[in-house]
Amino acid sequence: MTARNISLFWEWGRKIILRRDSPILVPLYTSNLHHEVELGVVIGKGGTAIPQAAAMEHVAGYALCLDMTARDIQDECKSKGLPWTLAKAFNTSCPVSEFIPKERIPDPGSVNLWLKVNDQLRQSGCTSQMIFSIPYLISYISDFITLEEGDLILTGTPKGVSAVQEHDELQAGIEDVVTMSFRVDRQDK
Numbered sequence: 001m002t003a004r005n006i007s008l009f010w011e012w013g014r015k016i017i018l019r020r021d022s023p024i025l026v027p028l029y030t031s032n033l034h035h036e037v038e039l040g041v042v043i044g045k046g047g048t049a050i051p052q053a054a055a056m057e058h059v060a061g062y063a064l065c066l067d068m069t070a071r072d073i074q075d076e077c078k079s080k081g082l083p084w085t086l087a088k089a090f091n092t093s094c095p096v097s098e099f100i101p102k103e104r105i106p107d108p109g110s111v112n113l114w115l116k117v118n119d120q121l122r123q124s125g126c127t128s129q130m131i132f133s134i135p136y137l138i139s140y141i142s143d144f145i146t147l148e149e150g151d152l153i154l155t156g157t158p159k160g161v162s163a164v165q166e167h168d169e170l171q172a173g174i175e176d177v178v179t180m181s182f183r184v185d186r187q188d189k
């Protein structure tokens with residue numbers, strides 16, 4: 001999961017992975033950093049123009065991911081028709097759990113994700129609510145960008161995104177499969 005990371009197709013940014021024991025750093029240029037808990041799909045076998053019917057053969061497993069988003073910057077970029085790179089793809093923008101082998105989530109289209117901030121539940125949803133299925137995402141992305149082993153696809157977030165502050169503690173989980181926690185710090189100059 002280190003080679004390359006592809007987030008949802010509309011973002012076109014390279015999110016930067018953050019592993020446990022390191023803090024999420026709030027970029028100096030935002031005053032509205034949001035959490036977005038998402039199921040991440042880890043590609044095990046690369047490919048181009050992968051048919052939906054074969055898509056799951058390309059999946060090695062999953063990771064729980066946070067698509068940290070500078071919402072104020074995203075709004076500004078949206079209003080100007082600019083790419084969302086600085087809103088989505090800054091340092092520490094993608095805290096992830098440990099790798100989850102695919103056998104541990106037999107039906108990724110129906111698992112519950114949750115996120116708490118300082119022990120208060122903010123997000124809770126099921127991947128069955130996703131607009132695009134995992135096979136569709138793999139097939140669609142691979143039409144434009146050849147997928148490689150180790151790529152990580154973020155699949156979208158349930159309702160409840162909200163702002164985080166310095167010293168907050170974020171906890172997130174996938175049902176009984178995995179939990180993770182990250183604290184938030186302000187970036188030094």
Ligand SMILES: O=C(O)/C=C/C(=O)CC(=O)C(=O)O
Pocket residue numbers: 008036038067069155156157
């Ligand atoms: O359209 C917007 O204002 C925001 C969209 C997102 O940030 C999309 C996601 O990253 C998501 O749904 O997970």
Ligand SMILES: [Mg+2]
Pocket residue numbers: 036038067154156157
């Ligand atoms: Mg997202």
